[in-house]
Amino acid sequence: MNPSLPLAGREILVTREKKAAKGMADIIRQYGGIPRIVPLISFKPFQDKNERTYLDKLKSYEWIFFTSKNGVHFFFQKLAELNISLDGSGIKFAAVGEKTQRALEVRGIQVDFVPLYYTGLDFAKEFLDQFPDAGHVLLSKGNLARDTISSYFLERNKLIDEWITYETTFPADSADRLIASLKERALSALTFTSPSTIRRFMKVVNDHHLHDFLSGLAIVCIGPVTKEAAESCGLAVQVAPERYTVEEMIQGLAQYYNSFERE
Template structure:
């Protein structure tokens, strides 16, 4: 077989229900894919903040959405409050990443701004107008997200309203099949699409295998979607062999294929 990942076993650590396209793409390159959900997307502990923001949508100048989860939970809650898209008529929408933009377009809306790089930091550097005095609504993950956007926009004079739109938690029950593959040292590569997937991966292994869980990772390589995730890999796992140059899932696949000789 000429496929670059033929004979390689790759563990995908995305949220349950969100890994299918990524896994399918890896399989097209010949990989055997084992899905190990390390993220569970659930509603926030309270809807109060988001509901209050939705009730006063007309007060905001910008809506910032940094993930498909933020899009889904924001608009589903908007609909549940019997509000329609006309409430967003006067608000500009900024998104991070083409996947987030696609999800927004599926709901009939066109983003007003997408930064050239698929990272939140690029949002601040390339923002199309001065944010001094602007009111910005930022629906986001309840805990564990980076604060770079909030700090940077606040420093530039923006009035940021952060609201919890969803929560990403560690699954309570580890996936037995994927844990067994790790324990048996049968995996060639583990992929990480966020720092939180790295943290939860470590938690699940410790929970299942015990204090010596790191020993089961001696022969496996790690692939990261970008610098922040790589930083977490190095902090918790001691290393990372592959990092995407373009900080997207497609970019991660390209990096894995390009460096398949490492596996």
Template sequence: MNTAALAGKHVLVTRAIEQAQPLINRIEEVGGIAHVIPLLSFQTIEEAHHIEQVRNSLEHYQWLVFTSANGVRFFFEAFKEDHLRSIIKKANIAVVGHKTEAVLNQYGYQASLLPKHYVAEDLVLVLREHINEGERVLLPRGNLGRTYLPKALSAHGIEVDDLTVYKTVCPDVAKDHIQSLINEHIPLDVITFTSSSAVKHYTQILEGLELEDPFPYARIACIGPIAEKTAQEYHLQVDITASTYTIEGLIEAISTYFKEDENY
């Protein structure tokens, strides 16, 4: 890729602060100017009675399914090693993407199943081929996880326990930071969304500021079809959607868009 593919372009990064750096680095590597306003923050569940219930019955699950790196992190924070032995030794582990797999590896465990595309629909197809009817699946994830995955698995006779191990919130300071960006007249060229939650929080902030389109010349770039669909549902015009649902794929799609735009 041309190292100056985004030369001088102002790009808004909306990822959680602990996840933003890889995207910031790639934007800067291709000549872009990154502006970071995290629209997501992840917190542990304070009232965790449901976690305690699952902790006492871990040995009854045949599968662990992780749909995000955060799901892995918060799961291992919630369950001590002695509790995990009862499930990890005998359960199969499925993950939705390589980043999730990498975090799992950091805890010393290997995934036995990984779909080709990093979306729930592909994960369901793969799991249906490997999980037997009547087997139990533990699905540790955030409070805003899509309902598609547990519903689709349950429809095929697979027992799924949807375990909320963390919650996703919008940082209190995000609204002020967006207002500052507007006040400073930053000419945003691209607004990136790597999750549906970021899209929702962005539109909620604009509603709170009573602003419909504060960045009229900015292109909306989504990491994949799920974020794209959410953006469209919130009446945002999506200009760029990555075909490979990764940070690298997103930067490639944005760079290609501007390269083609320059040819007209």
């Protein structure tokens, strides 16, 4: 361990989905921290009751929107299962965030629009400012995602369909692992990358009366939506970066601890 690194010796709770947690853990280690991975969410395909309708008119959409890597993954997984290709369809694609954009590009798909700010409302505003005459839109989303984009579009009489392509579930052993991690009192910080992780975390805390074990822990949220969810649950958020990425989260946490060193 290099004691000069800003997170040296500090245990950081990682609550995101298992596959994505590894990359975040690697970043924590780069800053000298010790990641404690306790995934509070996982994802699986969702059978939307309107799926057949969306598939039947798939190539009539002018735009397809993705707000997460999962939206990309499960959308194209479904198309692959049905042997459906969008090659030559002329459909344009929009993505919220760098990771979502990259998930499309690795599939050889050109991304035609990425907002400057990575929230649903910013996305909707920026998109319609740039493409006021856009035609019918299909949005691939999860079952717990908010309807911010579709509401904004519908209020302005813009056509948009929401296809729920995946659902959020909770790993069976996550509660026991979280309880043990908190009761050890070895953690320095808690990280959250979605409102879903906040809700699951607080359910365990409330059900098992663990509020006292949160004292002194730094709360780190990836962006304003997650921060809002944390604060609505009574958590005081110390770190919420301006760029909504995991890299910026951990850098922000490092800067937070460095500020104490300078005092």
